[in-house]
Amino acid sequence: MNSIVRVKNVYKSFGGNHVLSGASISFEQGKITAIIGQSGTGKSVLIKSIIGILVPESGEIYFRDRELLSAPEAVQDEARRHFGYLFQDSALFDSMTVEENIAFPLIETLHMRDRNEIRAIVREKLEWIGLPGIENTFPAELSGGMRKRVGVARTLALQPEILLFDEPTTGLDPVLAESINDLIVKVNREFDITCILITHDIQATFRISDYIGFLYNGRIEAEGTPESLGDTEHPILRRFISNSFVEREVEGCRDT
Amino acid sequence: MNQLPLVALIEELGRFFAFTARVFVGIFRRPYRARLFAEQAERIGVRSVPIIALSSLAIGMIFSLQVTWLMAMFRAETMVGATVGMTLARELAPVITSLMLIAKNGSAMTAELGTMRVTEQIDAMETMSVDPVQYLVAPRLVASVVVFPVLTAMANVIGLAGSYLVSVRMMGVDPGGFFDQLYWFVDPVDVLSGLIKASVMGLMMTIICGYFGFYSEKGAKGVGESATRAVVTSSVGILVADYVMADIMLKILY
Helix, strand or coil: CCCCEEEEEEEEEEECEEEEEEEEEEEEECCEEEECCCCCCHHHHHHHHHHHHCCEEEEEEECEEEEECCCCCHHHHHHCEEEEEEEECCCCCCCCCCHHHHHHHHHCCCCCCCHHHHHHHHHHHHHHCCCCCCCCCCCHHHHHHHHHHHHHHHHHCCCCCCCHHHHHHHHHHCCHHHHHHHHHHHHHHHHHHEEEEEEECCCHHHHHEEEEEEEEEEEEEEEEECCCCCHHCCHHHHHHHHHHHHHHHHHHHHHH | CCCCCCHHHHHHHHHHHHHHHHHHHHHCCCCHHHHHHHHHHHHHHHHHHHHHHHHHHHHHHHHHHHHHHHHHHCHHHHHHHHHHHHHHHHHHHHHHHHHHHHHHHHHHHHHHHHHHHHHHHHHHHHCCCCCCHHHHHHHHHHHHHHHHHHHHHHHHHHHHHHHHHHHHCCCCCCCCHHHHHHHCCCHHHHHHHHHHHHHHHHHHHEEEEEHHCCCCCCHHHHHHHHHHHHHHHHHHHHHHHHHHHHHHHHCCCC
16 A cells, blocks of 8 residues: 555534544555545535645645655645645636746746746646637636636646545536536546535545545544445444435436 | 634734735745846736826815815915825825725736636646745735835826826915925825825735635635626725824834
């Protein structure tokens, strides 16, 4: 087992509300790992702790055997350059064009100066996500799915080793959700990027991910490959899985 | 979350001073972003020229109208130039300029940063190892500190022009006396103290409005409340600071 990121006994609370109470999970290199759980169970808090937007009260987060939470800030910053994060609403800078958005990490983080080179990279990224020629549009003019793709392009510009997806398909219609899921698989296969996603789209999760963790009561209560979780003993996870599959079937019947 | 109000206040103050420190560190640390500074100087400065010109002209005219009427009782109408000139230079020009800019740019600053906070754009910057305080607030601060005194200087001149228009052209004050008293009573030091005040007020506006935007609560309501609090706090703040600075400057400059 070759884990690239490990989370150990992480605790985080807001006020008196204990969101994470001893969550531990490890993420394998080059794999797609999904964390599922009900809304408001702290899935976002968990991955925001991994990337450092939130600081847990206690616990350990390892990146390649290097503990980050107790490390000096410079080490944390260096480690976090290897991470990319796709926000739920893409978090594109709405005062900038698509081109400026994708160029932002190139200029500000990698300190590239050559305009032609930057432009070439932006064009290449846009072609890769299947949206060529939208350089001069503003994020507000794009649809939710397109914004998400541009968000992926922006995070890919930094060539991360690990990409975190915060509810990548929430709020998208089934067809778009499908295309975003395909994009996640493509990112994983083509660039060999470790993908970590949090979601409550159970069906898609079972299809695309290599490993699944079930977050409940602030802890990872069950984990395993999709096959092994299919016949889990955990009562709530069972209900969670069966409900989402039944729901989809009903939807499918209605369509036809 | 139930907390004692005093604890909450201390926590907020601590966060405010930590934010202020981050802004100042951000100004002096590389990379310097000249393009962002120019952009902000244009937004806060160049595009504010009409509104500042209009308000300072109005203040100069209204003030002269009242003062000429008052001075006429003592047969001292020629003192209008000196009175208006000195008050403008020392107090009115910086205060009016700052209040106008708080209403026009401070509120916008809070709303913009607040929206960026709420839509996670600020978090996104952090994940890309870009310090959002340095990227967003530092250029605004430098721009404000430079632009506020420039606009104040302009307000001085236009306010005096308004004063001349009303008292000399419309109310028949002798122009020779008007300028004679103006030169006699108003020192460069009066103008200087006004410009220093304007700079400090620009600094206060950016830090206060930037702070409220940066730590805005979630949602449209949160951003709106932040903007209101930012405008109220910075307006009251500059008035208090104005009194304190006036007191200090009267002691050390004269």
